Amino acid sequence: MTDDNEIEKCEFLYVHEDAVREVLTKMPKEDMLYDLAELFKVFGDSTRIRILYALFERELCVCDIAGILGLTQTAVSHQLRVLKANKLVKARRDGKVVFYSLDDDHVHSILGIGIQHLSEGSGK
Amino acid sequence: MTDDNEIEKCEFLYVHEDAVREVLTKMPKEDMLYDLAELFKVFGDSTRIRILYALFERELCVCDIAGILGLTQTAVSHQLRVLKANKLVKARRDGKVVFYSLDDDHVHSILGIGIQHLSEGSGK
């Protein structure tokens, strides 16, 4: 049916043995795939996405972000910590106030492609 | 200190009032930001990332993916359902076997930019 190389049954291993072998040799390192997932996990929360978009316009302090998004200062601070740890935003202190801004060109790119995907998906 | 427009205190609202107003007018729709987060959430799991990378090479059936990644058939099937619901993979049935393949150019783009970010981050 398919055509060439079915081998044994699926007893959890190898329906198409050479396909499996080929893919196995070309898979990236586990560490990298794990880190990649961790990075996207950061984008996978609407609060963080909204913070990033707010920072698209200009740098903002924690309190302003909280005001814009209708969140508590604490919640924003926690999420900014995550974003900062992943080098997506950077902080600048001016007296008592800490200003946050985007710290990565990739933020734009990633969000942009995500939007493209969404818009095309709805058009199908 | 800062320079122009501090207004009142942060009582949860508006340290820099015009900054807040400006950003508020330019924020995208809530729905879109939510959908965007949902999309990235799909990429935010190492199992799904690994499945996507396996499919980079060629289409694969559920059992092969399970074999390649050392997962149960059930776990893979559940994740494929998520990926399919988000139009990142598509399915093709051939008899008893269902072959999955990537269903979006954006998958390449998004993962590519993610990798760029990671590699630059470690070089800092």
Add this chain to the structure above:
DNA sequence: CTTTCATATGATTATTTGTTCATATGTTAT
């Protein structure tokens, strides 16, 4: 039609994760 095999689905469970509350740190002004 019954069996076999590949895949899918539902329920349960364990873990992760975002928010809240309370409190701590750090900076400026009095």
Add this chain to the structure above:
DNA sequence: ATAACATATGAACAAATAATCATATGAAAG
């Protein structure tokens, strides 16, 4: 030093989610 304010941090709680187990569906072969 003390007070006031912006921000950060830790613990506790609630919600989301990925894996597992049991079972169901769907297709081909006998």
